Structure formats: C-alpha cells, structure tokens
Amino acid sequence: xxxxxxxxxxxxxxxxxxxxxxxxxxxxxxxxxxxxxxxxxxxxxxxxxxxxxxxxxxxxxxxxxxxxxxxxxxxxxxxxxxxxxxxxxxxxxxxxxxxxxxxxxxxxxxxxxxxxxxxxxxxxxxxxxxxxx
Amino acid sequence: xxxxxxxxxxxxxxxxxxxxxxxxxxxxxxxxxxxxxxxxxxxxxxxxxxxxxxxxxxxxxxxxxxxxxxxxxxxxxxxxxxxxxxxxxxxxxxxxxxxxxxxxxxxxxxxxxxxxxxxxxxxxxxxxxxxxxxxxxxxxxxxxxxxxxxxxxxxxx
Numbered sequence: 001x002x003x004x005x006x007x008x009x010x011x012x013x014x015x016x017x018x019x020x021x022x023x024x025x026x027x028x029x030x031x032x033x034x035x036x037x038x039x040x041x042x043x044x045x046x047x048x049x050x051x052x053x054x055x056x057x058x059x060x061x062x063x064x065x066x067x068x069x070x071x072x073x074x075x076x077x078x079x080x081x082x083x084x085x086x087x088x089x090x091x092x093x094x095x096x097x098x099x100x101x102x103x104x105x106x107x108x109x110x111x112x113x114x115x116x117x118x119x120x121x122x123x124x125x126x127x128x129x130x131x132x133x
Numbered sequence: 134x135x136x137x138x139x140x141x142x143x144x145x146x147x148x149x150x151x152x153x154x155x156x157x158x159x160x161x162x163x164x165x166x167x168x169x170x171x172x173x174x175x176x177x178x179x180x181x182x183x184x185x186x187x188x189x190x191x192x193x194x195x196x197x198x199x200x201x202x203x204x205x206x207x208x209x210x211x212x213x214x215x216x217x218x219x220x221x222x223x224x225x226x227x228x229x230x231x232x233x234x235x236x237x238x239x240x241x242x243x244x245x246x247x248x249x250x251x252x253x254x255x256x257x258x259x260x261x262x263x264x265x266x267x268x269x270x271x272x273x274x275x276x277x278x279x280x281x282x283x284x285x286x287x288x289x290x
Contacts, residue, residue: 028266034266037262037266038259038262038263041258041259042258094265094266095142095265098265099140099141099142099265100140102140103138103139103140103150105180106138106150106251107135107138107152108177108179108180109175109176109177110135110136110138110152110154111177112173112177113154113161113164113174114135114136114154114155115174116170116173117154117155117160117161117164118155118156120156120160120163120164120170121156121160
C-alpha cells in the first residue's frame with residue numbers, strides 16, 4: 001500500500017546503484033544548508049534575508065551559499081547591491097531524475113498488474129462459457 | 134508493448150501517477166482490494182523484496198498491513214482506508230511515518246480500458262521535497278534506515 005514505501009525503495013535503489021558521496025552530499029550534510037534549500041524552494045531570497053532567517057552573520061551565510069553554489073544546488077545573481085539566491089539547475093535536474101526513477105518503479109509494478117488483469121479476464125470468460133452451457 | 138506510466142509533481146504537495154489498463158474498472162479495482170491479487174503485483178521481482186504478509190480490511194476505517202522481510206527485523210507498512218467506492222475510488226493513509234502521504238486511487242472506465250490515477254498528497258511541500266532530496270543524495274531520515282539497509286543487501290546481490 002504504502003506509497004511512502006515506493007519512496008523508500010527509491011531512495012535505496014538510487015543510493016546503492018550510484019553510492020556516490022559527491023559535492024551535493026557534502027553540501028547537504030549540514031542542517032543550515034538543507035534549511036536554505038527548503039527556504040529557496042519556497043521563494044528566492046537575498047543573502048541578507050537568509051542570514052537573518054537563520055540568525056547568522058552575513059559572512060557565515062555567504063560561506064554556506066558558496067558551498068551550495070559550488071555543488072550546483074543554488075545559483076546567485078547580484079542586482080545592484082543585493083545578491084539574490086535561487087535553486088540551481090542541479091537541484092531541478094535531481095528532481096527530474098528522481099521522478100524518472102519513481103516512474104520506473106511504478107511501471108514495473110503496473111506491468112505485473114497487467115498480468116493479474118489478463119488472468120482475471122480469462123477466468124471471467126471461462127466462467128461465462130461454463131454458465132452458458 | 135505495455136501502456137505508458139506517467140508521473141507528475143502536480144503541485145508542491147502532490148505526486149501523481151497515471152496508467153491505462155486493458156480491462157474494465159470492475160476487474161482492475163478487484164486487483165487493488167483482494168490481498169491474494171494485490172500481492173502478486175505490488176512488489177514486483179525487480180524490487181528484490183520479500184513480502185511476508187499482506188492483510189487488507191477494505192472498508193472505510195478498516196486497516197491494512199504489509200510486512201516485508203528485513204534485517205534484523207521485519208518491516209511493516211500500515212494505515213487505514215479512508216474511502217472505498219467500488220470500481221471508482223480508493224483512499225488510504227500511510228501511518229508508518231508521521232509524515233506519511235494520503236494515497237488516493239481513481240478508476241475511470243473508458244470502453245474496454247480503465248485509466249488509473251494514483252495521487253499521493255503529502256502533509257507539506259517540505260516533506261515531499263525532503264523525500265526527493267534524500268532520494269538523490271542518500272541522506273535518509275532515521276526511520277527509513279532499516280528498509281534502506283535491507284534494500285542495500287538485496288540490491289548488491
């Protein structure tokens with residue numbers, strides 16, 4: 001039943017297949033940086049906004065954003081005196097890749113369901129023939 | 134050639150899976166509510182998991198429980214049926230996690246085929262984002278570790 005079950009399966013399928021502790025893993029190993037990604041998932045924000053939100057110095061937040069930027073999880077652009085952060089291409093690609101893996105899991109499940117449906121149809125047909133006799 | 138399965142993140146909190154089946158809704162629905170049929174397809178061989186038991190009390194307020202072989206202990210998934218409308222709609226909770234989604238399945242008959250739409254509604258955008266993020270980095274919430282370990286063993290083989 002559990003759909004979360006599929007999510008969990010999916011975590012591991014990806015994890016065990018690639019098992020790579022890459023820059024995005026390092027970037028995500030920090031609670032503040034995960035929080036920043038969540039925040040940017042809701043809306044773009046300036047470094048000043050983020051520093052205030054996470055009760056941090058501007059320098060501290062700049063470092064965190066720098067790590068996320070290097071991992072491709074965040075992009076920043078300076079407009080006037082304000083540096084705005086938003087989710088980077090990597091983050092969006094990862095969501096697309098995750099959705100594709102999730103789709104493959106469901107497709108495998110549904111291919112099996114096709115077989116069950118074919119069996120039931122055959123049984124019903126056979127029962128119908130017996131009735132008519 | 135099998136029919137195509139599509140997945141879409143329909144909104145911040147919703148993940149939707151769609152597939153057309155070659156059979157009447159009556160038959161397709163049956164395969165979702167009879168445990169002996171359900172367990173034939175819910176965990177395909179490619180998942181590398183052993184389903185130990187599958188109990189389903191399909192009526193509003195009735196429970197379900199799926200138990201998988203795990204290391205060291207079996208792992209259970211469970212919840213309650215919230216809606217049961219024969220041949221057209223099923224809904225259940227996923228209670229093994231406090232952040233579990235509500236799953237709703239609709240069956241729409243069209244000639245000889247039935248379109249099945251599975252919608253997972255998460256309690257918040259953050260929960261769904263976290264599920265996706267952890268899926269691509271291997272940083273799992275604690276409660277998932279057990280099954281993750283099991284799967285690691287299964288998949289490495």
